[in-house]
Amino acid sequence: MPIGSAFHLLAGLRAASIAIGLLAGTASAQPAPATAQTAPGSVRGAWKIVQARTEPILDQRNARLELGADGRLGGHTSCNTLSASYTLDGAQIHIGPIVTTRMACSPLRLEQEDRILTALEAAVTAIVRADGLLEIRDSDGRGLLRAIRFETAQSADPVEGAPQPDAWPVVGQQGIIKIVIVPTDAMRDRAAYEREIAAVCQPDQSCFINFYSNSSGAPLSVPLPDSIASEATAVFRRSVKQAGEFFRWSCRLGLPEGDCF
Numbered sequence: 001m002p003i004g005s006a007f008h009l010l011a012g013l014r015a016a017s018i019a020i021g022l023l024a025g026t027a028s029a030q031p032a033p034a035t036a037q038t039a040p041g042s043v044r045g046a047w048k049i050v051q052a053r054t055e056p057i058l059d060q061r062n063a064r065l066e067l068g069a070d071g072r073l074g075g076h077t078s079c080n081t082l083s084a085s086y087t088l089d090g091a092q093i094h095i096g097p098i099v100t101t102r103m104a105c106s107p108l109r110l111e112q113e114d115r116i117l118t119a120l121e122a123a124v125t126a127i128v129r130a131d132g133l134l135e136i137r138d139s140d141g142r143g144l145l146r147a148i149r150f151e152t153a154q155s156a157d158p159v160e161g162a163p164q165p166d167a168w169p170v171v172g173q174q175g176i177i178k179i180v181i182v183p184t185d186a187m188r189d190r191a192a193y194e195r196e197i198a199a200v201c202q203p204d205q206s207c208f209i210n211f212y213s214n215s216s217g218a219p220l221s222v223p224l225p226d227s228i229a230s231e232a233t234a235v236f237r238r239s240v241k242q243a244g245e246f247f248r249w250s251c252r253l254g255l256p257e258g259d260c261f
Contacts, residue, residue: 042128043088044069047147050194052115054143056245058108058238063116065134065147073098073120077113079105084120093126093136119144132191148194168196172222177208179222184213187233188253197236197247209236235261 049063050056057063057078065075073086073095080103085096098117105113124139136145168186171179178200186192193211201207211234214220216227223229233253238245251260 043067043093043126043134046150047134048150048194049075049116049145049147051146052112052119052144055115056238057112057116058240058243058245063112064150077109077116079103079109079113082117082120088126091125091127093123095120095123116145148191167199169220170200171220171224174210174222176206177210179224180209180211181220181228182211182213182233184215187213188255190247193234193236193247201236201238205238206240207236207238211235232261 044067047065047067049065062076063078065073067073067086071085071087073082073084075082077100080100082098082100084098087094098120100113100117119136122138122144123136125137125141127135129135132149134145134147134149135143138144168183169181171181173179180196180200182193197207197209200209210232212224212228213231213233214228215231218225218227220228231252232250234247234249236245236247249255249257249260253260
């Protein structure tokens with residue numbers, strides 16, 4: 001079924017609140033399976049916050065968490081810096097009283113800050129899933145916050161002459177939808193999609209992307225050749241007007257996602 005007709009911007013993104021559930025996945029319904037967990041120590045490090053309280057973080061420029069090996073939690077809410085102490089016991093996490101700065105911010109950033117802080121205050125477990133996402137949950141197993149790990153290259157100054165990851169080809173646009181070609185070895189790498197979305201989409205602006213692979217090596221053009229059009233991998237939709245955002249996989253990839261197209 002063609003992607004354009006399947007989504008139709010999901011009736012003006014009125015279904016964004018449902019589709020955002022993709023980001024929350026089944027996190028709000030039941031705890032993640034044990035196979036999705038990694039060693040508790042792996043939650044330490046720097047993370048970019050992409051979701052809090054089942055809603056996406058629309059301003060992701062500064063939203064981050066830093067879980068230090070010294071038991072200190074730092075970060076930013078996109079409005080204020082934050083700090084606290086934390087302890088880990090297996091997958092269990094306890095975060096102490098959170099202290100923030102007192103900057104004046106836009107309503108959007110204040111709303112995001114409230115969701116981030118209340119999510120951290122209710123945190124009971126923290127795991128890194130098999131797909132690399134940090135997932136923080138409450139005592140009932142409901143998803144509170146999700147984040148992707150900052151790459152070392154993103155948190156340090158670029159080294160002159162060091163190879164940098166190639167950007168995925170942006171073929172062009174069909175209406176307001178950007179067409180992006182995904183390398184075959186990255187088709188199922190959610191973190192790679194997040195990096196590409198951050199590179200293609202401007203913060204605080206609506207952004208619509210259809211992702212495709214090109215296993216046949218067909219020439220890139222818009223409209224897409226049939227061989228590429230049949231290889232959809234994912235879609236991303238962000239509407240500032242509707243305050244909604246979602247990412248959805250193509251069913252053809254056979255990923256264990258309940259809501260694919």
